[in-house]
Amino acid sequence: MSDILLELKNLTVSIRRDKEDIPIVKGVDIAIPRGKIVGLVGESGCGKSMTAKSVMGILPGAARVSFGSILWHDPDGTVTDLTGLKEKELRKMCGTKIGMVFQEPMTSLNPMMRIGDQVAEVLLIHKLVKNRSEARDKVIQLLNEVGIPEPELRYRSYPHELSGGMRQRVMIAMAVICEPKLLIADEPTTALDVTIEAQILKLIRQMCEARNMSAIVITHNMGVVSRLCDSVYVMYMGRIMERASVRDLFSNPIHPYTRGLLSSIPRIGENSEYLKTIPGNIPESEKETVGCEFCLRCSEDERRCFFERPEETEAEEGHFVSCFTAGPGNEVHHE
């Protein structure tokens, strides 16, 4: 039994526009170890949600996985490539082996269905219960576990009768009711306020630990990463820029982009007129770059970044960076 649960290998997702394939995710390698929480960080439009959706097979219309593989490792050693599965087989995996929590708890529940029925629906889809009343008992037990007060009463509520935090708890219940091995959380707390965010993060952590479940947490919030994750992948324009354990990344960020992200976090007591930002904008993704994707906004003054893409190098043990400024023999020579 390998300790890797899910492996994305050279995953490329493209959007077809005007008979041309525009890559959104460009050859990403991610490995999710069993029972660990992995963060995927990056700014809006960098392809982090697309990466997650490609795992679930719910990419929007024009997008598709054009290259690479998504390998699912079962405990008995069998490996399945999710990109090669038929729609029906993939739907069977979703829910039972992989659960997903979405960004917007206000719109990700069906407004015409009682929340209890919505959670029970998942059990009924996969025929994991004999009848509705058995499903009901299971759902009430789980609603209680995710911290919904008076679950018997709340079972009959419609989504609009619940607060955002409560709805996100219902979403989590929906995602984990079939005891999946992997939870994908796509910006789970972006739409919530800070106190609720802390509670939800704690809940996700608890759920993962209690079930030995792995998780991919997609976020643009470095604070979420530091509180929740074991390891982090930093993504920029469809590529992984840096990956490391949370401790290593926060104590020793190497890639200029990661350093920019971390120094952009405002600190209390800091007396500056402006918030720190990374200069420049995300370039239009249609234009294929030869060099490093970040070269236009990079603080380092290095010529070759414009013509050559840096390979991923191991800067320290378990800490990988795609930048010429990192790694042995790759130091930037300032003149």
Place this chain on the structure above:
Amino acid sequence: MKKEKRQNAAADILRACLKNKAALIPGIIILIVIALSVFGPLLTHYDETSQDLLNRLMPPGNGHIFGTDELGRDVFTRVLYGTRVSLLVALLPTALAVAAGCAAGVCAAEFKGATDFIIMRLADIMLSIPGMLLAMVVLYTLGGSLTSVVISLVLIEWGGIAVVVRTATLEIRESEFVEAAVSTGAGRFRVMMRHILPNLVPTLIVLFTLNIPSSILSESGLSFLGIGIQPPDVSLGLMAGSSRQYLFQMPHLALAPAGMIMVLVLSFNFLGDALRDILDPGRRTL
């Protein structure tokens, strides 16, 4: 368990209707009109077709609440029987058209491609022909009768409904809760039955109630022109049509059926608006 839940949902809606005056008042009016047309024979001792040529064109009074028409028939009795036809024409073809339009719209949105193209171009063709003209063609070919009026009304109405349902379905399909349902493993059919159709219900109810008045008006118009319901059958439009030559001498002959048409049309319109608000859980104020 399932049955109990259904009943409770229906009870919820009923309770909300009773609280909402905008739904309650037109609802009561419609119920009264239905009761009048169903129990009509008990309320009058006249026959809707029996003539009394000695008492032609009588003003209201003398045992005739709305007077008598050009053949001495009791106008009140005829309005009651005419309302039966109008109600039948209000509900049956509209229900059929909504069912057909819904099926066509959902299929077009769900299967896309060629299916979508064929269904939508067919709907476009139907929409490009003026409704009355289409109805006239059908009625001339099949002959004026209740059945052919129903057929022509379904033909007029399904296209517009299909277009609206298709757009609504596409919108619901893109929503996050459908994405979430798919991510929990729901198949296409289940998404359609459990997520798309229930969320279409408010749209369908609005379409249904908006099309009821136009069905009533179309039937009245066709019968007024003399190509819809044929005598000796009674219809409100037919009555208004045949009384138009006495409009200045005996206005009540036209006002009685026209008033009934107006009451029905307005009540269904108001009820439809109120029901839409009640059925949308997001807007429900409980």
